[in-house]
Amino acid sequence: MRVIAVWAVSTLTMLVLAGILPDFQLQSDDGDSITRTAFTAAWGAxxxxLLSALVWPVLVRALLIVPALVLGALVFFLNGSLLWIALRLIPDGRGDANPETAVVVAAVMSAVASAASTALAVRDDDAHWRRLSRLADRRRRRSSTSDGRGGPPGIVFVQLDGVGHDVLRQAAADGLMPTVAGRIADEAGHRLTPWFTDWSSQTGASQLAILHGSNFDVPAFRWYEKETGTVMVSSRPASALEMQRRAIARTHDGGLLTVDGASRGNLFSGGATQLALVLSMAARLGKGRRSRAGYFAYFSDPANAVRTALSFTAEVGREIGQSTRARIRKEAPRVKRGGLYPFIRAFATVVERDVVVAAVIGDMFAGRTTVYADLVAYDEVAHHSGPHSRDAEKVLTRLDRSLGLISRAAExxxxxxxxxxxxxxxxxxxxTFAGKYGLTLxxxxxxxxxLPVPRRAQRTRSASEARDAVRIALHRPVDEQEAEHQAALSDPVVLASGNLGLLSFPDIEGRASREEIDRRHPALLGTLANHPGIGFLLVRSEEHGSVVLGRGGAEVPVPELTDGEGPLAGYGTGAAEAVRRTDSFxxxxxxxxxxxxxxxxxxxxxFEEQIGSHGGLGGEQSRPFLLWPRTLTDPVDALAAEGGSPVTAVVGAEAVHRVLAHWIRELSGPQVPLAEQSSTRGPVPRTEGAAPDGAAPDGAEVVPGADDPVPGARG
Structure with a gap:
């Protein structure tokens, strides 16, 4: 009935356009009856x-080299091009249009047909489920997977990027996530428990450790490496690839997904052979080897493509409307949400979600053993709208519907x-720090x-106090000549990862000491430590080793740090150990x-333009969650079994890796080797026989990536 309805709407639209546009006709030169003209229009529609059903998959396969964002924008144009061909197939030459008019007709017909189809089915999860299940079933038959449900169970890990433990529990209690609420309420079947991140509470560090067993030497989402003069950024394919290579070299383990695994929408591959939207593999070459190949399975169905394209357009409009309303109401806090952000948000909340969910369903129908998928929608919206905003709550509701489709596929x-x-x-x-104090870190x-600062910052109280501190420390005014001398001496590199800032002096070899910094910039550390927007600093002292500095002259050696005391007061359990571990990087x-x-x-x-942030210590960012079936071993018991000693909580992303690996072995037998957890704290030596750049040990294939960030990729 839906097909007939769309066909009728398309036919009517074609008739209307033929009556409006002088260079478009559906009749012979001698004229035709209304019935004949309607028949011609129906033929063309x-x-x-038919062309969409037969030719569309070929076009999508040919366009795999096109980035996903561009491919989504091309959907209407490609549909329109097929319609132009359809006009040429009408018998007796009754369908005719000059090239310019044909383009217009094609675009309008494509939009109307897409709108009609989507209006009838965009909110129909049953219809969407049928399309995904047919697609997955075709893939399963091609892979010759048995239809029986025998053998050991598989396991699917679905990562809800950026959703904290408290946010998930509240969303379930408020009825925003009924699928999740059902699992939480079913205490006999599932259990919800928090775990605690490392100091670097962001996807680059957490997911690297979860999938590859180690996030050693990942101090933040972005950091500066003095020996090469480069900035590593977790959302760049080349950086993600190098991070993955280093983790594999350290653990000597290909990853969590090396045995019949699939990686979907992640920063890292986890050693999987089945990939879609995997950042570290974004530049893979060769037939079927691109992570982008995962688009084909989804977009090969025109109905899926249209559904996603229209949802993408609607999401762009939704973001523009929501940001405009926030400006009119003068909501606070607020950040700028213009430029490309509406499109980046739409990619994260629509394209990435739809492709990843379809890929996971396909993996389950293909009977794969282990699947790890990341849904980034909430994280993207929460950064700009706030983690407890109405905008973010609506995203959680849509994610819950996706989880419902995955749960249905499991049946x-x-x-x-x-x-x-x-x-x-x-x-x-x-x-934001800048919004509160008028200047950036x-x-x-x-x-x-x-050093000179922009005029907007010169007028702030913080900048004035900083310059006064410099004058007092130097016992003389800071004039332009002195500023030029300081700039020539060392122009610091300042990077931000959420509420974690990193300060490096490129001309000081190795890690700069507190004493060296004080000799060069005697007011700097005091200015930072005593600023009301800063909680604490970590710096290395030649005399006392590494120390943590706080307000009022507080100074605690790193070995003596205690949770809840001194500069770490209020930062929660595990903060002291997290700082000590990062200090060893x-x-x-x-x-x-x-x-x-x-x-x-x-x-x-x-320290970035985000009113919902993560990356450092403090609050909900450090408390993600695990929601797991009780048929699996309790995470704490799993860690105790792996480590041989009792533990009371899951602390650190590497511990999560050990839990997930234990569960995989528990279901499938001892197939996945546990990543070796090295107790050493130091750089990984590049010894003879070690994996060169672009390769990985133990058969885990990695290839060079590009430097350009992927749209929508967030920490």
């Missing part, structure tokens, strides 16, 4: 439908599946060094800066 898959939901970090709310650092910054944290409100100040 039907030919268009029809050729083997039974255990579905585990988890997150890589949470998000902490709060006004980089401006404050430059002011503390006596070869690429820890000269000065690590963590923003303030208000335990009463849960607020932090991001």
């Amino acid at each position: 039907g030919a268009f439908g 029809h898959a050729p083997r039974s599946y255990r579905i585990v939901l988890l997150s890589d970090h949470g998000q902490s709310p709060g006004e 980089k401006d404050l650092v430059r002011a503390g060094c006596g 070869p690429h820890v910054a000269d000065v690590m800066v963590n923003s303030m944290y208000e335990p009463e409100t849960g607020a932090v100040h991001a």
Whole structure:
């Protein structure tokens, strides 16, 4: 009935256009009856439908080299081109249009047909499910997978990026996520428990450890490496590839998904052979080897393509409307949401979600053993709208519908599946550092060094106090000549990862000491430590070893740090050990800066333009979740079994890896080797026989990637 309805609407649209456009006709030169003309229009519309079914998959396969964002924008144009061909197939030459008019007709017909189809089915999960199940079933038959449900169960890990433990529980309690609520309420079948991140509470560090067993030497989402003069950024394919290579070299393990695994929508491959939207593999070459190949299975169905294209357009409009309403109401805190952001948001909340969900369903119908998928929609929206905003709540509801489709697929898959939901970090709310104090962290650092700062920052109280501190420390005014001398001496590199800042001096070899920094910039560390927007600093001292500095002259050696005391008061359990571990990294910054944290409100100040942030210590960002079937071993018991000693909580992303690996072995037998957890703290030596750049040990294939960030990829 839906097909007939769309056919009728397309026929009517073609008749209307023929009456409006002088260079478009559906009649012979001698004229035709109304019935004959209607028949001609119906013929053209039907030919268009058949061409879409037969030619569309070929076009999509040919366009696999096109980025996903561009491919989505081409959907209407490609449909229109097929319609132009359909006009040429009408008998007796009754369908005719000059090239310019044909383009217009094709575009309008494509849009109307797409709108009609989507209006009838866009919110019909049953219709969408039927399309996905037919697609998955075809893939299963091609892979010759048995239809029986015998053998050991498989396991599917679905990562809800950025969803904190408390946010998930509240969304379930408020009825925003009925699928999740059902699992939480079924205490006999499932259990929800938090885990605690490392200091670097962001996807790059967390997911690298979860999938590859180690996030050693990943101090933040982005960091500066002095020996090469490069900035590593987790959302760049080349950086993600190098991070993955280093983790494999350290653990000597290909990853969590090396045995019949699939990686969908992740930053890293996990050793899987089946890939879709995997950042570290974004530049893979060769037939069927691109991570982008995962698009084909989804977009080969015109109905799926149209559904996603229209949803993409609607999401762009939704974001523009929501950001406009926030400006009119003068909501606070608020950040700019213009430029390309509406399109990046639409990619994350629509294209990535639809492709990943379809791929996971296909994996389950193909009977794959282990699947790990990341849905990034909430994280993207929460950064700009806030983790507790109405915008973010609506995204959670749509994600819950996707989880419902995956759960439904498990009931029809050729083997039974255990579905585990988890997150890589949470998000902490709060006004940005720049919004609160009128200057960025980089401006404050430059002011503390006596370097020139922008005019907007010069007028702020923080910059004035910093320059006063410089004058007092130097016992003389800081004039332009002195500023030029300081700039020539060392122009610091200042990077931000949520509410975690990293300060490095490129001209100081190795990790700069506190004494060296004080000799060059005597007011800098005091300015930073005593700023109300900053919680604490980590810096290495020649005399006392690494120390944590806080307000009022507080100074605690790193070995003596205690949770809940001194500069770490309020930052929660595990903060001291997280700081100690990061201090051991070869690429820890000269000065690590963590923003303030208000335990009463849960607020932090991001050093980026984000009112929902993560990356450092403080609040909900450090408390992600695990929602797991009780048929699996309790995570704490799994860790105790792997480590041989009792534990009370899951602390650190590497511990999550050990839990997930234990579950995989528990279901499938001892197939997946546990990543070796090296107790050494130091750089990985590139010894003879080690994997060269572009390769990985143990058969885990990696290839060079590109430097361009992927749209929508967030930490």
